[in-house]
Amino acid sequence: MFVTMKVAIVILNWNGQELLAQFLPSIIKYSKLKNCSIYLADNASTDASVEFVKNKYKSVNIIQNTENGGYAKGYNEALKQIDADVFCLINSDVEVTKGWLQPIITAFESQKNIAIIQPKILDYKRPNTFEYAGAAGGFIDKYGFPFCRGRIFNTLETDKQQYDSDVDIFWASGACFFIRAEVFKQLEFDEDYFAHYEEIDLCWRAKNLGYRIKYINNSTVYHVGGATLNETNPKKTYLNFRNSLFSLTKNVPKRFLFQVLFIRLSQDGIAGIRFLLQKKPAHTIAILKSHVSFYFNLIKNLKKRKKGPKKKRNYYYLRSIVWQYFINGKKTFNKL
Numbered sequence: 001m002f003v004t005m006k007v008a009i010v011i012l013n014w015n016g017q018e019l020l021a022q023f024l025p026s027i028i029k030y031s032k033l034k035n036c037s038i039y040l041a042d043n044a045s046t047d048a049s050v051e052f053v054k055n056k057y058k059s060v061n062i063i064q065n066t067e068n069g070g071y072a073k074g075y076n077e078a079l080k081q082i083d084a085d086v087f088c089l090i091n092s093d094v095e096v097t098k099g100w101l102q103p104i105i106t107a108f109e110s111q112k113n114i115a116i117i118q119p120k121i122l123d124y125k126r127p128n129t130f131e132y133a134g135a136a137g138g139f140i141d142k143y144g145f146p147f148c149r150g151r152i153f154n155t156l157e158t159d160k161q162q163y164d165s166d167v168d169i170f171w172a173s174g175a176c177f178f179i180r181a182e183v184f185k186q187l188e189f190d191e192d193y194f195a196h197y198e199e200i201d202l203c204w205r206a207k208n209l210g211y212r213i214k215y216i217n218n219s220t221v222y223h224v225g226g227a228t229l230n231e232t233n234p235k236k237t238y239l240n241f242r243n244s245l246f247s248l249t250k251n252v253p254k255r256f257l258f259q260v261l262f263i264r265l266s267q268d269g270i271a272g273i274r275f276l277l278q279k280k281p282a283h284t285i286a287i288l289k290s291h292v293s294f295y296f297n298l299i300k301n302l303k304k305r306k307k308g309p310k311k312k313r314n315y316y317y318l319r320s321i322v323w324q325y326f327i328n329g330k331k332t333f334n335k336l
Helices: 017-029 049-056 070-079 102-110 181-187 198-208 234-251 255-279 281-294 298-306 320-327
Strands: 007-013 034-042 061-065 085-089 094-096 113-123 139-140 144-149 176-180 210-221
Touching: 007 017, 007 139, 007 234, 017 034, 017 049, 017 085, 017 094, 034 049, 034 070, 034 085, 049 061, 061 070, 070 181, 085 181, 102 113, 102 210, 113 198, 139 198, 144 255, 181 198, 198 210, 198 234, 234 255, 234 281, 234 298
Parallel strands: 007 034, 007 085, 034 061, 113 210
Antiparallel strands: 085 176, 094 210, 113 176, 139 144
16 A cells, blocks of 8 residues: 555553553554554663664664653653654554555545544454454543443443444544644643543544544454553552643533533542442542542643633543443443
């Protein structure tokens, strides 16, 4: 395939030598397109991953960040050093497949108003199942809870081609995230997030500016998931709850902001009680800490609203995914 756009595939790494040894070969094998380059963006690893890649995969370009700034700062710093038209941000625990790039680059080239694209993301360990982090494209409810076609909370659907259509989505997964370089340079990730939800926040800000975000169904990758922070890790609970509150503060239309935050904070309280009943007190504490951080950073995040457009666009797919899932029993996207 002849590609006129310059594409940079960028793998963020921190102490991931084993993952690189397992998954980097597929990226190299199936990304041999004209004007396509592969980069390892290393977040100050203390293992031998950089030396491993330098010695074994000489075609891979190396960028070494001076500190582990997490997903957000790690990519912000690395992408400043790369000249490309499209960035592909891909986790080190993702296996790509033959032909994965072509449909996505074709979409960028043919539809100039598309800024961000996500492929189909399946579970590496259960290849016929959608993977938690993105599945067949992300959406959000009024109170900031994300969900996907193919994944709502912890319910994962089997891929039966029910989502084999290209559609506009609200957010694309950070596990495999394509974005026009000019859009990324305009927005960047919010470095206060460190990790988790930062791609949703960036997509939200892109939506506020009128950009389109797309799911392309005939590009498939397989994601291990939980390689950095397992979903049972209280730190992940803390970051997810805190960062979603940050994003609500920054992006919800002003006339709805107080009501949305009040209801969301109340829902978080219910989630904390649920964790206690499940004998997971560490996660309840994580939610409490996320609220403390939310209040501590409230003024800072309100000031960030001024950097966006004056008129916020409609954003949410439905009013409450919590209500639909837990009360109405709608566990799959096509039943919403």
